[in-house]
């Protein structure tokens with residue numbers, strides 16, 4: 001029997017496909033080096049785990065409001081004020097099962113059949129599929145390595161149409177690690193304001209930013225910009241809490257936040273009450289773990305970039321944030337799906353092909369794995385390329 005047209009239009013996640021194949025090989029006892037991870041390899045900090053255990057002990061194991069407890073939403077507001085210089089009220093916050101769920105809900109709330117959402121490529125694999133699931137059409141704006149993989153305002157302007165509902169800005173970006181400067185964001189915001197569209201600012205990697213750079217939040221560009229921005233964030237990447245599933249949005253558009261509350265009321269209900277308590281601890285009682293993880297990521301990035309540069313046939317723009325190197329392998333093979341498949345089968349190294357990010361000829365290498373693994377993986381890649 002046929003499935004819905006909507007669901008048939010969704011592609012499988014390129015990242016999950018390759019990582020599950022690598023996991024299956026590992027299970028068979030094959031020594032695979034995986035650069036596929038989309039999550040920090042560190043344990044969740046102890047103080048967060050303790051908060052979760054205490055939540056269970058205290059019986060915080062029941063339904064909460066579907067958009068999250070007031071206490072967690074207050075803690076998020078405090079974090080947004082202290083860290084991002086943004087003033088929101090708890091009513092402006094919706095907590096969901098991870099930022100992925102948050103984004104899914106946003107597209108459901110703002111898009112109708114035939115609408116358009118502008119996405120810069122290379123893009124995070126799920127944006128386009130989530131947009132499609134809402135009935136809208138992703139409009140892809142390609143970016144270039146020479147321009148740091150950042151969307152140019154004139155390209156955004158050219159992509160606008162009467163059907164455009166929103167543009168997604170992901171800084172720092174997955175998969176390229178590019179970080180937009182304040183001025184670059186300002187130029188984008190001018191076009192968005194003129195075009196009367198929303199900006200979905202996915203800032204999930206905001207704390208993983210290197211070379212002494214500071215994250216600049218899109219909504220901090222002023223009241224007018226804040227009014228059109230839907231800020232998306234979560235605890236997954238910053239606190240190594242990917243399995244806890246807590247993400248959130250902040251927006252002063254009350255009609256939209258209310259509509260997402262209704263959607264969650266009738267679909268997921270609240271995210272785990274225990275995870276909410278853990279997230280509250282993460283946001284309010286930092287113990288230095290985040291800075292430690294960031295330092296380690298930065299050292300690994302430097303090493304990985306060095307190893308990439310040594311391979312003459314590879315090139316990559318040094319990522320300013322997140323934990324990925326997006327590597328041009330087109331000199332070896334323009335079909336990076338085939339490249340990644342062969343690399344996994346022959347050299348036992350798992351990488352994510354660029355096709356899933358809308359950019360064939362590239363692979364994404366995650367440095368959310370130990371220095372030892374990075375060294376071993378690159379030794380294998382070098383050997384394999386020689387053959």
Ligand SMILES: Cc1ncc(COP(=O)(O)O)c(C=O)c1O
Pocket residue numbers: 038097098099100101124170173174202204233234235236242246247
């Ligand atoms: C750019 C980007 N946004 C959002 C997410 C979703 O994160 P989560 O659902 O774990 O909060 C991810 C995860 O890989 C991501 O890379």
